[in-house]
Amino acid sequence: MMPASQPPVVPIQLPRRRRGVTRRPLHRGHFGFLRAIVQGLHARAMWERYLLEEGEIEADAQLLADAVPDSDASPSIDPAARAFAAHPKVRRVTAWLRGELAAAALRANRPGLARRIKLDPKDFRRIGTPGAGLPSLEEFSAESGLDGFSESEQLAAYQEKYGDTLKRESRRARLMARQLEAIDWLEERYVQPVIAADACRAWLSAPLADRLEEAGIVTLADLLDRINGLGSGWTRSVRAVGAGKARMIEAFLDAHAESLGRAIGGHVAVPRRQRYAHELASVVPKSDSALVPLEKLVVPAALDGRDGSYRLPQARCLISAHNDYEAVLSWLRSKSGLAPEEVLRLRERRRDVGRSSGPYDWLQYLSHTQRAYRKEAERFLLWAVLERRKPLSSMNTDDCIAYRDFLGGPPAHWCAPRSRERWSPLWRPFEGPLDPRAQGYAITVLANLYRYLNDKGYLAGNPWGGIRAPRSAQPSLDAGRSFTAAQWAFICARLAELPTSSINQRLQVALPLLYATGLRLSEVVAAQTDDLEWLSLAGEDIGTTEDGWWLTVVGKGDKLRRVPVPDDVISRVVSYLQARGHSDGLAARGVALLGHATDQAERALWAKRDLADGGAPVAASTLYRQVKRFFTSCAADLRETNSRDADRLALASTHWMRHTHISHALAAGVPLQVAQQNAGHNSLDTTTVYVTTEDGRRIAAMRDFFRS
Structure with missing residues (x-):
């Protein structure tokens, strides 16, 4: 008992x-x-x-x-x-x-x-x-011939034999x-429930927990975030954990989903290109206390700015915003957005067509400028709510100075790699500390936000007035972020040696196109066949003409410009379009000059066979990463023979191609005004920064003096 x-x-x-x-x-x-x-x-x-x-x-x-x-x-x-x-x-x-x-x-x-x-x-x-x-x-009675006896007699005989x-x-x-x-x-x-805050080591075997911790996965919450954030390939960053161990871990998490309060999302088992946008949007719930993107943030009522210290009466406000969140969205929407046809194309790519639209769906279809501005406003709003515990409309100058200091060293839990997408639980507002230049840009954008709210009668003042970025962040252009002629020749040689594949062919078109035109990354991925035009223009001499290809570009601030494109680059583009299945070449309408890989199914058997529209453009982030990987590979090849050039190549990115175009063009004698028009600079002063030939002559002359 x-x-x-x-x-x-x-x-x-x-x-x-x-x-x-x-x-x-x-x-x-x-x-x-x-x-x-x-x-x-x-x-x-x-x-x-x-x-x-x-x-x-x-x-x-x-x-x-x-x-x-x-x-x-x-x-x-x-x-x-x-x-x-x-x-x-x-x-x-x-x-x-x-x-x-x-x-x-x-x-x-x-x-x-x-x-x-x-x-x-x-x-x-x-x-x-x-x-x-x-x-x-029954078997004993049949074998012993006791079928006709009573059950009690059968039991007695049974017990006598097997007692x-x-x-x-x-x-x-x-x-x-x-x-x-x-x-x-x-x-x-x-018995203890399995909860998300528990360490992996508390429930999983020690060797497995060791490998997870080496990959930065300490708690079960970290483990769920990694799986939901990266999908079925989440083990690639974990040493010695393959598909079998992954299934075991996922089965354990599924078995305890109720006590964990979280589960592995259904999107994990779905190939990336088959996922619907609204399914991904549900991976991370809305929150008022977590680091989530702007569209997932729920600002607590006490911090939403309805009663902000510097709010003006709603009757005087020229926008319909009743709180700080709505005011930020109003400011963001006032910036130049995408054309309606571009939004429709993006909706088709995101597999959103046919789904009813919500009031904030437009946040998924922003222009390059809107995305850049959203990032800065999003960071500041998260910091104000989660760290400062104040509404945006109550921020004073001291708060803004504190945020400027925060930008120089955000905590580790605020940071994640650039590749973490906004739907992922691994997304974070920062990649790491901002350099002085980036801090200066953030201050400029936030000052613009508060100036808009002042002009619209939402706020009574601008706390960012008079705040300056660190001295080294004053506006300037680093003309040194470009390749020398020898470095560019080395890159071209390596480019020609790449194995045959769709993504390599794209790179063999993208780099010469960037070098020849000086386009920004956002501009080159947006370029389509419709934007190319053959023109015959009057030459300088009477009776002469200048024929050639021109590319129409919509740049910063929706400024329209035309950029000449050399014939050899056009030939590369035509061959690339034909390799993607567009036999008409430049006659094809609405086809992106730089598109998705067409041989993905052959290179990766797990990939979805029916790829996205062959005319759709490659994502800017995809092209950026591909160019970075290529420059890193070039740096490794050059390391043994020229370590200084290798160091520069290791730092290079797509924007270096723009700097290289301008620097090489000016060094070759292209008039300054022509280079300014091609680059889309507002001022000749900006383009003049790239004039390095005079500096080159100065250092050569001084080197002779130093030798003497």
């Missing part, structure tokens, strides 16, 4: 583990596995059902060979099942579970319970069932029942 009063529950203390982990809790799967072992169920099936997070168990050939039936075992028991139960890992985990539960029972002043838990249940059997070694009463065996089996059944009762009693008091 159990005592009426229950002893106090004492947490299970486990042996000290590495890295300061002092305990490993028990979840319901541990109790389920031990209960199944007590009842003699197949150990492999029970292991895979309850304890797969302990690691998969391979069949042990030696154990299987040694698994011969003993004299006390039923011949119907599978030798492979016994071999699996005898596997060292299974025995070790089973012994650990019994030891922990026995220790818990002793701490609860239940020594009898502890003894029951330690009993070896391998020979527990139930009478009259296959594998027990005894015939049923000792029956007593032994009855005792085993009682012991099994009492042991199961002990496990049930301990489970009610000591």
Whole structure:
């Protein structure tokens, strides 16, 4: 009989583990596995059902060979099942579970319970069932010729023949029942739910936890974020964790989804190109206390600015915004956006067509300028709400200075790689500390935001007035971020040696196009066949003409300009268009000059076969990463022979092509005004920064002086 009063529950203390982990809790799967072992169920099936997070168990050939039936075992028991139960890992985990539960029972002043838990249940059997070694009463009566006798007489004969065996089996059944009762009693008091804040090491095997921690995955919340953020390929950044271990981890998380309060999203198993935008939008819920993108942020009522310190009466406001969030969106929407046809094309790419639109759907279809402005406003709003705990409309100059300092060193949990998309739980506002130039840009954008709110009668002042960026962040252009003629020649040589593939062919078109035109990244990915035009223009001499290809570009501030394109680059573009299936070449309408890879299915068998529209443009981020990887590869090839040039190539990006175009054009004698028009600069002063030939002559002259 159990005592009426229950002893106090004492947490299970486990042996000290590495890295300061002092305990490993028990979840319901541990109790389920031990209960199944007590009842003699197949150990492999029970292991895979309850304890797969302990690691998969391979069949042990030696154990299987040694698994011969003993004299006390039923011949119907599978030798492979016994071999699996005898596997060292299974025995070790089973012994650990019994030891922990026995220790818990002793701490609860239940020594009898502890003894029951330690009993070896391998020979527990139930009478009259296959594998027990005894015939049923009906079988015994038929074999003994007792069919015509009463049931009591049959039982008496049965007991006379199998009495000792029956007593032994009855005792085993009682012991099994009492042991199961002990496990049930301990489970009610000591089982712990698996929660997202728990360390992976608390639930997963030590070697597996080590590998996850090396990859920056410490808690189960981190693990869920990594899986939901990267999809089925989440293990690529984790050493020695393949598809099998990934399935095991995911099965463990699915089994405890209820106590975790979170689950692996259905999008994880869906190939990237088959995901719907609204499905991705549901991966991360809206939040008022987490680092989430602007469209997911819910500003608490106390911080939404309805009663901001510097708010003007709503009746004087020229915008319909009633809080700071709506005011920021009003400012963002006032900037030049995308054309309606471009929005429709993007909706088709995002697989959003046919779905009802929400009031903030326009945030998914922003122009380059709007995205850049959103990033700065988003960062400031998150900082104000989560760190400063003040509304935007209550910010004063001291707050703005504090934010300027914050930009120079945001905490690690505010930062993530650029590749983390906005729908992903791995997304963060920053990549890392901002350099002085980026800090200056952020201050300029935020000053613009507050100036807009002042002009519209929403706020009474601009706290950013008079705040200056660090001196090194004053507006300037680094003309040194360009390639020398020798470096560009080396890049061209490596470009020609690339293996044949669709993405390499795209790169072999993109770099010459960037070099010849000086386009910005956003401009080159937006360029279409419709923007190219052959023109015959009057030459300088009377009666002469100048023929050539021109590319119409919509640049910063929606400024329209035309840029000449050389014939050899046009030839590359035509060949590339034909390789993408556009046999008409430049006659094809509405086709992006730089598109998606067309051989993806051949290069990656797991990829979706029916790719996106062949006329759609490549994403700016995709082209940026491809160019960065190529320059990094060039730097590695050059490292042994010219380390200085290699260092420069390692730093290069797509924008270096724009600087190189202008610098090389001016050095070749192109008039300054022509270079300004091609680059789309507002002022000749901006273009003049790239005039390096005079500086080159100065350093050459001074070098002669230094030698003398």
